[in-house]
Amino acid sequence: MSTLDVYDYLIRYNSTFAPVVPDLAYKWYVYPNNSAAVFYLVKNATWSDGYPVTAQDVVYSFEVANNSASTYEPNVAGITSVQAIGNYTVVFHYKPTLLFLAEAAAVIPIVPKHVWEKYVPNPSNATQLTNYQDYPVVSSGPFEVTNYVQGQYIELTANTHYFYKSRIPHVQHIIIQFFKDTNSMVAALEAGQIDAAAPYITPVQAEALKSYPDITVFNGPGLQIWYIGINVNPNGHGNPTLRDLRVREALAHAINYTELTQLIWGNFATPAAGLIPKGWKYYDPNLKPYTFNLTLANQILNEAGYKMGANGVRVSPNGTPLSYTLYVVSNAPEEVEAANIIANWWSQIGVQAKVEAVDAGTLASIIWPNFTQDFDLWDWFSSPAVPTLLSVFLSNQTETGTSDSGFQNKTYDRLYSEMMYAPNLSAVKEYAWELQSILYHELPYINLYYVDSIEAYNDKLFTNVFTNMTGGPFSDINWYTFLQIQPVQSTSVVTTTQTSSTQTSSMTSSVSSSAVSVQTSPTMYIVVGAVVVIIVVAAIVLLARRR
Amino acid sequence: MGRYVAKRAATSLITFVATVVLTFILFRLLPGDPITLLFRSPLLTPSEINALNAQFGLNKPLYVQFLIYIKNVFEGNWGISFYYRAPVSQVLFPAMLNSVILLLPSTILAVVIGVGLGILAGWKRNTMTDVGILSFSLVLYALPTFWLGILLIMLAIKTGIPVSGMVSIGVTFSNPWQYIINVLKHLFLPMITLTLVTLGQFSIIMRNTILNELTEDYALAAYSKGMSDRRLLIKHIVPNALLPTVTIIAISIGTVVAGAVLTETVFSWPGVGTLIYDSIARRDYPVLQGAFLIIALVVILSNFVADVIYAFLDPRVKYS
Numbered sequence: 001m002s003t004l005d006v007y008d009y010l011i012r013y014n015s016t017f018a019p020v021v022p023d024l025a026y027k028w029y030v031y032p033n034n035s036a037a038v039f040y041l042v043k044n045a046t047w048s049d050g051y052p053v054t055a056q057d058v059v060y061s062f063e064v065a066n067n068s069a070s071t072y073e074p075n076v077a078g079i080t081s082v083q084a085i086g087n088y089t090v091v092f093h094y095k096p097t098l099l100f101l102a103e104a105a106a107v108i109p110i111v112p113k114h115v116w117e118k119y120v121p122n123p124s125n126a127t128q129l130t131n132y133q134d135y136p137v138v139s140s141g142p143f144e145v146t147n148y149v150q151g152q153y154i155e156l157t158a159n160t161h162y163f164y165k166s167r168i169p170h171v172q173h174i175i176i177q178f179f180k181d182t183n184s185m186v187a188a189l190e191a192g193q194i195d196a197a198a199p200y201i202t203p204v205q206a207e208a209l210k211s212y213p214d215i216t217v218f219n220g221p222g223l224q225i226w227y228i229g230i231n232v233n234p235n236g237h238g239n240p241t242l243r244d245l246r247v248r249e250a251l252a253h254a255i256n257y258t259e260l261t262q263l264i265w266g267n268f269a270t271p272a273a274g275l276i277p278k279g280w281k282y283y284d285p286n287l288k289p290y291t292f293n294l295t296l297a298n299q300i301l302n303e304a305g306y307k308m309g310a311n312g313v314r315v316s317p318n319g320t321p322l323s324y325t326l327y328v329v330s331n332a333p334e335e336v337e338a339a340n341i342i343a344n345w346w347s348q349i350g351v352q353a354k355v356e357a358v359d360a361g362t363l364a365s366i367i368w369p370n371f372t373q374d375f376d377l378w379d380w381f382s383s384p385a386v387p388t389l390l391s392v393f394l395s396n397q398t399e400t401g402t403s404d405s406g407f408q409n410k411t412y413d414r415l416y417s418e419m420m421y422a423p424n425l426s427a428v429k430e431y432a433w434e435l436q437s438i439l440y441h442e443l444p445y446i447n448l449y450y451v452d453s454i455e456a457y458n459d460k461l462f463t464n465v466f467t468n469m470t471g472g473p474f475s476d477i478n479w480y481t482f483l484q485i486q487p488v489q490s491t492s493v494v495t496t497t498q499t500s501s502t503q504t505s506s507m508t509s510s511v512s513s514s515a516v517s518v519q520t521s522p523t524m525y526i527v528v529g530a531v532v533v534i535i536v537v538a539a540i541v542l543l544a545r546r547r
Numbered sequence: 548m549g550r551y552v553a554k555r556a557a558t559s560l561i562t563f564v565a566t567v568v569l570t571f572i573l574f575r576l577l578p579g580d581p582i583t584l585l586f587r588s589p590l591l592t593p594s595e596i597n598a599l600n601a602q603f604g605l606n607k608p609l610y611v612q613f614l615i616y617i618k619n620v621f622e623g624n625w626g627i628s629f630y631y632r633a634p635v636s637q638v639l640f641p642a643m644l645n646s647v648i649l650l651l652p653s654t655i656l657a658v659v660i661g662v663g664l665g666i667l668a669g670w671k672r673n674t675m676t677d678v679g680i681l682s683f684s685l686v687l688y689a690l691p692t693f694w695l696g697i698l699l700i701m702l703a704i705k706t707g708i709p710v711s712g713m714v715s716i717g718v719t720f721s722n723p724w725q726y727i728i729n730v731l732k733h734l735f736l737p738m739i740t741l742t743l744v745t746l747g748q749f750s751i752i753m754r755n756t757i758l759n760e761l762t763e764d765y766a767l768a769a770y771s772k773g774m775s776d777r778r779l780l781i782k783h784i785v786p787n788a789l790l791p792t793v794t795i796i797a798i799s800i801g802t803v804v805a806g807a808v809l810t811e812t813v814f815s816w817p818g819v820g821t822l823i824y825d826s827i828a829r830r831d832y833p834v835l836q837g838a839f840l841i842i843a844l845v846v847i848l849s850n851f852v853a854d855v856i857y858a859f860l861d862p863r864v865k866y867s
Contacts, residue, residue: 147717149817150631150638150641151642151817151822152712152713152716152817153712153716153717155716155717173717175716175717177711177712177716177815178815179711179815180811180812180813180815180821181812181813181815183697183700183813184697184700184710184711184813184814184815185711185815187697187700187701187704187710187711188710188711190704191703191704191705191707191710193709193710193711331828359828360828361828361829361830537682537686
């Protein structure tokens with residue numbers, strides 16, 4: 001559920017991310033050449049101010065999205081024309097792709113032209129930023145925004161006039177409150193001041209919540225992957241030995257993925273193999289994590305001529321030591337720990353990696369545009385519905401500040417564009433698997449783990465939470481939960497989500513939340529604090545005595 | 548006297564101008580640019596990035612950006628937040644007001660209790676009362692804010708005292724009075740936390756200045772002419788000992804607009820401290836510049852006022 005669900009979409013994803021559920025369009029047709037589609041709109045949809053929702057609104061909404069300042073721009077860039085025929089039919093023409101429905105039709109919110117026109121008269125104007133929260137919310141979806149305070153909360157109220165009678169929500173009000181820190185969010189859930197905590201809580205918090213009889217802790221496939229990006233950019237300025245595939249293979253074999261996942265995330269993550277996480281539409285189940293085999297890793301490096309130096313660090317045939325810096329984003333303290341564990345394994349194959357935690361902004365400036373890094377341990381959030389994350393490795397993404405590996409591969413580029421023009425969806429899947437297989441073998445990334453969505457809610461207050469969807473019951477893309485939930489006693493549901501970034505499009509991958517997140521358990525604080533207090537008191541008493 | 552005030556005012560003005568320049572330079576020295584962070588998105592083309600840079604004026608040479616910035620500062624136009632895409636004043640002032648609501652009562656409480664305890668400890672020096680107050684103050688001073696906040700939250704879970712936010716959400720208040728009571732309930736825990744962690748510094752400084760004053764000749768003279776302990780303390784020692792405290796209080800009042808990152812984070816208080824913290828992570832220069840300018844302005848002003856008050860309180864301060 002995203003707060004953007006106050007708007008309607010042409011169509012919607014089902015629970016396995018197939019774009020097949022009618023919304024504003026009750027019927028649609030894609031032409032056999034996969035470069036045109038026609039949508040027939042329902043005639044009884046109205047905006048909350050009484051105006052009807054028409055084809056003109058749809059055309060306008062796609063123009064707004066196709067603005068170089070919009071985060072939706074990549075989704076709609078392939079569209080060549082959008083035409084309204086009468087008031088309730090829209091025809092799209094686009095560069096041939098099978099992904100049009102999944103990538104555009106199910107993603108672009110339809111906004112009220114008669115309201116927005118006053119603020120964005122010329123939507124294709126590149127200098128005009130379009131932020132969906134900046135404009136008065138006149139909505140047509142299952143919910144209306146009845147209150148909004150930036151950075152604090154959003155109050156949604158059920159739209160009793162919603163044109164889909166079967167989708168009118170059962171709860172009257174839903175409040176989404178933003179917390180700065182997961183500890184206080186969990187405390188508020190324990191105190192009964194909120195009813196659910198999302199989009200994620202920490203494993204330690206999840207374990208602690210299990211002792212509360214009223215609270216259900218959910219964990220299941222999530223939307224996040226952690227990886228080590230390797231600077232393979234042929235024009236980069238990192239350690240050149242990393243451009244040798246054999247070195248990357250040795251490094252990949254020198255990580256115990258199962259143990260690492262257990263140590264950092266317990267049972268709340270899965271060791272990674274391919275780039276696209278488990279539970280996503282284009283996940284490749286054939287790929288398995290690299291085997292942990294230090295002997296094999298040492299052997300690969302020996303055969304490649306990297307001789308062990310006197311200080312335990314191998315040296316390349318032309319004298320470059322295998323000594324690297326492993327950057328890791330500092331807002332994820334548990335990943336800094338992961339980096340240290342990995343560096344320790346690597347030291348056993350004669351590879352020295354100095355772990356350095358830096359904030360996302362600093363890391364970005366180290367990577368782009370000059371590629372001076374060796375490794376970056378970072379994460380991606382992306383939409384599970386489309387294979388867009390694979391575009392990160394296109395050669396032309398190096399200069400745009402998206403590719404952090406600088407991967408350049410003509411075959412990869414060609415297969416990616418073939419995927420976009422594939423004749424059917426199973427062919428798209430085969431291409432997506434092939435692309436992942438290339439990445440798996442070429443190793444621009446060493447994928448570490450897919451992190452579960454961990455969410456918690458009070459099951460004594462409402463039922464019918466829709467959990468059967470990647471991302472969990474309260475994620476951005478799960479639009480079922482808020483429509484389905486039934487109150488048991490109270491008529492109001494308070495949901496909490498940690499960061500306000502949940503309002504950006506779910507298609508956009510974003511840097512993980514910048515909110516302060518503390519991974520240590522509250523018990524730790526008490527113990528450490530008690531020790532500090534005892535030491536201070538003891539010191540004072542001793543000093544007082546001496547006097 | 549007039550000359551002294553004018554001189555102080557001039558120094559304050561120079562300090563402010565220096566701050567204006569430094570603020571600009573400091574944030575540009577931070578590695579990383581806002582656009583990369585705002586749009587870490589697959590399929591972004593270079594032309595789109597250029598368009599965004601142009602929109603925020605980030606493509607102009609640094610000195611042009613600087614001139615625009617100086618002009619805007621003095622016109623009161625502090626730009627558009629990169630992240631919120633709203634005027635900086637619109638982002639900054641509500642957050643600052645929230646911080647003042649939290650910090651002003653906490654600071655006043657901490658000053659009153661801290662100074663009171665300090666006087667008591669100084670007067671009862673080398674007794675168990677003194678040791679008790681001193682250790683109490685030192686422990687509080689050393690307590691990590693985060694830890695104390697979370698501890699208080701855990702204690703409050705069963706009591707119904709609100710543990711987060713500034714006001715109950717989704718509740719309609721029949722009159723403003725109810726609203727204020729609700730905010731006060733939410734204020735309770737963060738205010739206690741802030742008061743506890745800051746009062747230590749006031750009591751320790753107060754105690755030590757009292758001890759200093761007691762060893763002065765005038766104290767001995769007062770004793771020898773038979774003045775009572777209580778009268779000596781109230782009439783002579785405390786007024787003199789308050790002088791250095793005035794400076795500290797002035798600085799504390801000045802930082803009231805700067806927020807308190809840790810407390811605000813623990814209690815999800817929508818204040819300016821967390822806003823600044825988040826803005827640094829986002830490289831949101833306009834918000835940071837705005838926040839730092841206001842903080843600098845208030846701190847400089849309160850120091851100026853402290854200087855002037857000081858001159859009134861202490862005739863030894865030379866007017867030249």
